[in-house]
Amino acid sequence: xxxxxxxxxxxxxxxxxxxxxxxxxxxxxxxxxxxxxxxxxxxxxxxxxxxxxxxxxxxxxxxxxxxxxxxxxxxxxxxxxxxxxxxxxxxxxxxxxxxxxxxxxxxxxxxxxxxxxxxxxxxxxxxxxxxxxxxxxxxxxxxxxxxxxxxxxxxxxxxxxxxxxxxxxxxxxx
Amino acid sequence: xxxxxxxxxxxxxxxxxxxxxxxxxxxxxxxxxxxxxxxxxxxxxxxxxxxxxxxxxxxxxxxxxxxxxxxxxxxxxxxxxxxxxxxxxxxxxxxxxxxxxxxxxxxxxxxxxxxxxxxxxxxxxxxxxxxxxxxxxxxxxxxxxxxxxxxxxxxxxxxxxxxxxxxxxxxxxx
Numbered sequence: 381x382x383x384x385x386x387x388x389x390x391x392x393x394x395x396x397x398x399x400x401x402x403x404x405x406x407x408x409x410x411x412x413x414x415x416x417x418x419x420x421x422x423x424x425x426x427x428x429x430x431x432x433x434x435x436x437x438x439x440x441x442x443x444x445x446x447x448x449x450x451x452x453x454x455x456x457x458x459x460x461x462x463x464x465x466x467x468x469x470x471x472x473x474x475x476x477x478x479x480x481x482x483x484x485x486x487x488x489x490x491x492x493x494x495x496x497x498x499x500x501x502x503x504x505x506x507x508x509x510x511x512x513x514x515x516x517x518x519x520x521x522x523x524x525x526x527x528x529x530x531x532x533x534x535x536x537x538x539x540x541x542x543x544x545x546x547x548x549x550x551x552x553x554x
Numbered sequence: 555x556x557x558x559x560x561x562x563x564x565x566x567x568x569x570x571x572x573x574x575x576x577x578x579x580x581x582x583x584x585x586x587x588x589x590x591x592x593x594x595x596x597x598x599x600x601x602x603x604x605x606x607x608x609x610x611x612x613x614x615x616x617x618x619x620x621x622x623x624x625x626x627x628x629x630x631x632x633x634x635x636x637x638x639x640x641x642x643x644x645x646x647x648x649x650x651x652x653x654x655x656x657x658x659x660x661x662x663x664x665x666x667x668x669x670x671x672x673x674x675x676x677x678x679x680x681x682x683x684x685x686x687x688x689x690x691x692x693x694x695x696x697x698x699x700x701x702x703x704x705x706x707x708x709x710x711x712x713x714x715x716x717x718x719x720x721x722x723x724x725x726x727x728x
Contacts, residue, residue, distance in 0.1 A: 381583065381710040390581055391707065401571035407564055409555065506717035516714035517722070523708035524724040527701055533565065534697035536555040540690035543680040548691070550698040553727055 383516040385494060393485055395522045396478035399426060402529065403470055411470060415535045422529045423470055424462060429525055430477045431461030437518045438484050441491060444501035444511045452502040488515075527553070557690040559668060567659055569696045570652035573600060576703065577644055585644060589709045596703040597644055598636060603699055604651045605635030611692045612658050615665060618675035618685045626676040662689075701727070 381387070403411065403422055412421045420428065440453050465473055497512040534550045545551055555561070577585065577596055586595045594602065614627050639647055671686040705727045712725045719725055 381587070381714065383711065383714040387581065387583060391584065394576055394580070397575035398572055401575045402568055406568070407561065409561060410565065413555070503717070509716055509718075512714065513716035513718060516711045516716075517718040520708045520711050520715050520718075520722050520725065523704040524722045526704045527708070527724045527727065530697040530700045530704070534694045534701070537557065537690045537694050540555065540557040540686065541694050542683055542687035542690075543677070544683075544687060544691040544694075548694050548698050549728060550701045551694065553701065554723060 383497065383512040385488075385492065385497075385515070388515060388519045389485055389489075391519050392481065392522065395429075395526070396474065396481050398526065399429075399477070399529075400474050404474065406470070410533055410536065413532060413536050415532050419532065420528065422532055423473075425525050425529050425532075426470060426473045426477065427461035427465045427468075428458060429461075429522075430473055430480065431464060432456065432458075432521070433477060433480045433484060437514070438487055438491075440501065440514055441488065441511065444499050444514065445491065445496060447501075449500050449502040449508055452504045455504055557671065557686040559662075559666065559671075559689075562689060562693045563659055563663075565693050566655065566696065569603075569700070570648065570655050572700065573603075573651070573703075574648050578648065580644070584707055584710065587706060587710050589706050593706065594702065596706055597647075599699050599703050599706075600644065600647045600651065601635035601639045601642075602632060603635075603696075604647055604654065605638060606630065606632075606695070607651060607654045607658060611688070612661055612665075614675065614688055615662065615685065618673050618688065619665065619670060621675075623674050623676040623682055626678045629678055 403426065406422075411423045414421045414424075436456050443451055443453060468476075492511065492515075497510065497515070499511045500508045501511065501514065503509045531550050531553045534548070538545065538551050541548060541551070577600065580596075585597045588595045588598075610630050617625055617627060642650075666685065666689075671684065671689070673685045674682045675685065675688065677683045705724050708722070708724045712719065715722060715725070
């Protein structure tokens with residue numbers, strides 16, 4: 381599928397509700413479990429998503445539209461949300477994420493026309509990238525972290541399922 | 555984490571709402587996309603989940619409680635839901651799934667005590683399994699199919715993300 385502003389919007393506006401349905405009022409044993417010492421809990425994933433929502437997608441869209449490839453993107457700190465939102469309840473995190481997502485989709489609609497999608501920016505590591513690639517990454521980034529949350533939760537029962545493990549590929553997912 | 559009736563209930567009762575948030579009113583291009591000819595679309599996954607919800611978990615729980623290892627489980631047809639629910643809207647599928655899930659959790663609560671969890675049944679392929687293993691599999695089966703849905707949707711933009719693919723492990727997930 382090619383990137384498309386309307387098709388992407390259909391997915392992006394669903395993520396806050398999906399996270400709420402999955403995580404609101406979830407007991408701590410599920411919410412704060414991690415599959416390894418250096419892995420993120422479902423709660424931490426939400427902190428990351430909110431931080432990135434605040435500082436990445438729309439900022440980089442503006443950099444592409446205003447500066448093209450003359451100004452590289454500022455690298456993002458993937459774990460900055462952990463300290464920034466320390467102590468926030470999961471409800472507070474998800475409420476703020478939902479607000480920021482709605483704002484960002486509104487801004488995007490006003491800011492970007494289909495004819496802008498081929499414009500290029502400069503990624504500090506990858507070199508030239510297009511606006512369409514950045515905005516498609518926003519969508520896949522949501523799915524990537526939904527996947528991370530469900531695999532983290534699934535692995536809590538990795539031993540408990542016994543021999544059924546053979547039919548549950550998520551238990552081997554990385 | 556060991557299997558626990560209350561902890562599992564916390565997850566199982568969230569799945570219908572999670573699927574609704576993710577899939578209700580989703581355009582057909584996302585809902586019916588498949589990553590390969592023999593792979594399932596998000597819509598097909600929901601048909602599978604509903605079929606399994608109707609015929610697997612509670613039936614097998616009863617077989618274990620009533621017959622122990624003297625009567626093997628009847629194998630389930632993983633794709634039977636595709637024909638059975640052909641033509642149903644995604645809303646109808648998800649409504650029926652939510653009803654069946656609520657009924658099943660209610661039945662489970664009345665049927666099973668913590669002291670029953672070590673009881674054994676006979677899986678036609680694996681041999682002896684415990685009730686706790688069956689019920690833990692119910693939970694991980696939900697996550698496995700949520701994972702399948704999000705990876706299927708993510709891969710629609712597998713090319714569109716360009717070089718960001720390197721940072722999105724879901725695009726290589728099986």
